[in-house]
Amino acid sequence: MKIKNIFVSFLVIMIGWMLLTWSLDVSSVLIGTGISLALSVVLCGSCNLFSEINLTPKAFAYFFWYIIVFLIELVKANIDVTRRVLSPSMPINPGIVKVQTTLKSKMARLILANSITLTPGTFTIEITDDALYIHWIDVEAEDVKGATNAIVRKFEKLLEVMYG
Amino acid sequence: MEIIGQIFLLMGSFSLMTAAIGLLRMPDVYNRVQTGTKASTLGAIMSFIGLALMAYESWGEINWVGRFAVLVVFIILTNPVSSHVLMRAAYAMKIPLSKLTTVDKLREDINNKVLEEPKDE
Numbered sequence: 275m276k277i278k279n280i281f282v283s284f285l286v287i288m289i290g291w292m293l294l295t296w297s298l299d300v301s302s303v304l305i306g307t308g309i310s311l312a313l314s315v316v317l318c319g320s321c322n323l324f325s326e327i328n329l330t331p332k333a334f335a336y337f338f339w340y341i342i343v344f345l346i347e348l349v350k351a352n353i354d355v356t357r358r359v360l361s362p363s364m365p366i367n368p369g370i371v372k373v374q375t376t377l378k379s380k381m382a383r384l385i386l387a388n389s390i391t392l393t394p395g396t397f398t399i400e401i402t403d404d405a406l407y408i409h410w411i412d413v414e415a416e417d418v419k420g421a422t423n424a425i426v427r428k429f430e431k432l433l434e435v436m437y438g
Numbered sequence: 439m440e441i442i443g444q445i446f447l448l449m450g451s452f453s454l455m456t457a458a459i460g461l462l463r464m465p466d467v468y469n470r471v472q473t474g475t476k477a478s479t480l481g482a483i484m485s486f487i488g489l490a491l492m493a494y495e496s497w498g499e500i501n502w503v504g505r506f507a508v509l510v511v512f513i514i515l516t517n518p519v520s521s522h523v524l525m526r527a528a529y530a531m532k533i534p535l536s537k538l539t540t541v542d543k544l545r546e547d548i549n550n551k552v553l554e555e556p557k558d559e
Contacts, residue, residue: 293504352453352480355473359460368469369541391518392479397472398518399525407547409468409525416541 282324284314326379326437336435343432344389351394358411369413370399371421373406375430382437389429396425439491446488453481466536467528475521482517483510 291306318324327333358366377383387398387406395411408425415421460473486506493502535542 290508293508296501296504348476348480348483351476352456355460355476356453356456359456359463359473359477364463366464366469368466368536370535370545371541372547387522388515388518391522392476392514394476395472397468397475397525398522399468399529409472411469411472413541 278327278329279318279321279324280314282327282329283318284310287313323381326381328436333436336432340429340432340436343428344392347389347393351392354394365412367412368409369416370407370409371413371416371425372418373408373422373426374418375404375406375422375426377430377433377437379437382433386426386429386433390425393425439494443488443491443494446484446491448488450481450484450486450488453477453484457481467533468525468535471521471525471528475517479513479517482513486510486513 287310288306291310292303295302295306358364375383375386377386383401387401390396390398390406390408397409397411398406399409400407406426408421410421410425415424454477457474457477460477461470464470464473486509490503490506493506
């Protein structure tokens with residue numbers, strides 16, 4: 275698992291380097307490779323940040339699909355917020371609901387919680403083992419099952435493939 | 439390119455303005471944090487996209503597109519976390535929810551001893 279950790283963190287640092295320098299010179303790429311390799315071995319030799327990620331082509335495809343879904347949800351969230359804020363009657367119906375997740379990996383739960391925070395009308399307050407407590411600006415379903423279907427499901431089925 | 443960038447900047451500013459109005463109009467802390475987070479995240483992202491488009495041709499030999507891309511990633515990663523900490527701290531300090539609130543499962547579970555009280559650290 276250590277190799278996978280180092281490999282993924284190497285990729286992340288390398289992409290960051292490429293974006294910041296924005297050049298394909300041989301010297302620049304070589305220096306970037308050296309620095310990324312050194313940093314990922316030193317920093318991520320002992321961490322287990324990425325140890326639960328799946329490195330299959332399907333997982334990569336789902337990663338990009340996840341980003342697209344997430345961006346669409348982010349734009350929808352903003353249209354929703356704008357509508358609520360600017361309408362004179364302010365149609366809100368807030369409440370805190372509980373949802374269940376089936377995800378096991380810590381990283382996947384972190385991504386799930388962050389995504390929920392940035393999607394329409396929902397905001398993660400507290401997270402325990404498999405339950406998330408979510409402040410919902412317009413409560414549609416108070417029970418655990420209905421709330422889970424409405425909030426978590428669309429992200430969970432994508433994250434399940436990325437983190438086995 | 440320049441004009442598309444300016445349109446993006448305008449949309450971003452509108453989004454940030456929505457965040458500000460939301461902070462003023464919403465009834466309690468929790469709803470305020472919600473509107474603030476969502477609208478300001480997309481506002482910042484839109485502004486960066488607009489700036490990247492404007493900078494693409496005109497801002498000298500340094501290319502800014504990659505730097506703005508890195509900034510966008512950092513904002514998406516960090517903005518929800520900081521707002522979540524604010525919200526959790528507000529809940530731990532027992533700041534009351536607004537009167538419009540219909541359901542509070544977190545308080546129910548704390549009262550039923552399913553869950554510990556969030557600590558005010």
